[in-house]
Amino acid sequence: MVVTALLTTGVGSFTPLAQARPASQRGDLIQVEAESTRTPSQVSDFLKSAGIDNTEVRYGVRGYRITYRTITPQGTPTTATGLLVLPQDGRHTRLDLVADTHGTMVDRDYAPSVGEDDGRLSPYLHASVGRAVTAPDYLGLGKGPGRHPYMDTASAVSASLDMLRATRTAARELGRPLTGNVYGTGFSQGGQVAMALGRALSQGADAHFRLKALAPVSGPYDIVGQEMPALFDGRVNDTSGVLSMAYWLTAQNRLHPLNTHSFGYGPVPFAQFPAPLAPVVCRLRAAGGWSRSSPRPQPLSIPRTVLASRAVPRAPETPGAGQRRHTQPVRRLRTSAFRARSGSGAEPQAAPSSSAGRAWLVAQFPAP
Incomplete structure (x- = not known):
């Protein structure tokens, strides 16, 4: 494999990565783009502004938008994006990985890899205690093409699994290789995705990853029996x-x-x-x-x-x-x-609220 130069420039820069496998391979990494850099105090302030406990913050973080290959609900090739967050801890040891799947979002620009908003609270929190975090945007959100197939479990899992594969490549090329241990979590829509992704990993969906713990929060797990x-x-x-x-x-x-x-x-x-x-x-x-x-x-x-x-009246062409x-x-x-x-x-009664739940999650995963 051709090793690509690491990112050394500021936010907004990117490096196209050399392809080591056929272009149609799911999980192939296409591009890495530096998105954000936050000091420990900035992470703490960001979490505090959302009412989230920031006492566990130890490190600053750096976020990257990654673009990768995956498939549509119909099984045809497409691309998707997601956020990779690494701790700035000054070490070069291998990192455990948190797979963090976000809740319902109605606009592609709210996705973790694009908006400095709620979608980054949990990724920043987990990275600030010393883990790598992968937060898929899902299909049709972020910078990916097409429309979002909301609550389509199969495509959410395939996009998230392919994000894990792309993250493994990106982390290695950024000098922070992964251990292969995965801690899964997600909130609301992401709670359902986390549970389904956890099942796929536990059934051996990818030999490079081992599911160590799963903490889905407040997901729509029973639409017929409870949601409706x-x-x-x-x-x-x-x-x-x-x-x-x-x-x-x-x-x-x-x-x-x-x-x-x-x-x-x-x-x-x-x-x-x-x-x-x-x-x-x-x-x-x-x-x-x-x-x-x-x-x-x-x-x-x-x-x-x-x-x-x-x-229903047609909406104006220009908002x-x-x-x-x-x-x-x-x-x-x-x-x-x-x-x-x-x-x-x-299902909302089965787990803590959004902010309390994020703080609770940190306590569920053993310290790195």
């Missing part, structure tokens, strides 16, 4: 529920199309229902609601003009100030989706 009921009984706040379900249904519809019949005037969702249920859905669409106690509705004939009047104001509150939701208001049983 909690959306309707008050355990999940309305804003988070609408956001997460709309995001999930939109992403899943791209992977498993629900609206395929156009009938000449656009997709008709109820056309996907079996014949006995179609009248019920027709009635819902026309009348705006139906309960189980209501008499079974009769088939309705909905004129094309009615369907057109109920269509204006009004749109921007409406998107800002959503940004603050990306690490708090599914958080419950009260009660028990919904």
Whole structure:
């Protein structure tokens, strides 16, 4: 393998890495770009500003955006990006690796490798105590192409596993080789990804990595048994529920199309229902609601003009100030989706809150 010169320049610089394997190989490292450098005091202040315990911080950190090869949900070659964070501890020993998978994010620029925001809190925390951290952006977020297949477990695992492989190469070329020990964690959406990635590693998905511990936090592990009921009984706040379900249904519809019949005037969702249920859905669409106690509705004939009047207006081509104001509150939701208001049983109740959970995680992994 041709060893590439290490990064020695400032943030924003990059070095294309020589390919040691065929271009189509999953996990191949394409590029490393220096993203951030933080002193111990800067890391402490960053964590403190988010309400996270910073007493464990020992080292400064340096972050790199890495671009690597992976696959789409359909199995075709693509690329993705992610954040690699290394401790600035003055040592040259091998490092254990924390695989940190982030929670729900609705904009690609919120991803760990791009935004100096919530997505870097946990990576900085773990790196500051002496571990390497890999934080995949997932497909369609960060600088990767395409749209994000939200809550598609298989592609989240393949992208995260390929990120581990690319991280192994990058860390070696940056002079901080890895031990092969992996500590998995993640929050919200990332909790589910962490659990699935942990299963893949424990089943021998890559011989270079050994799963040592797994700490998924507040993930949507049981959508049918817990998530869906909690959306309707008050355990999940309305804003988070609408956001997460709309995001999930939109992403899943791209992977498993629900609206395929156009009938000449656009997709008709109820056309996907079996014949006995179609009248019920027709009635819902026309009348705006139906309960189980209501008499079974009769088939309705909905004129094309009615369907057109109920269509969702198309957003302007260029976002204006009004749109921007409406998107800002959503940004603050990306690490708090599914958080419950009260009660028990919904997955948010199974783990500490975001900030408390990050501090708790450090205590679960043995000191390096």
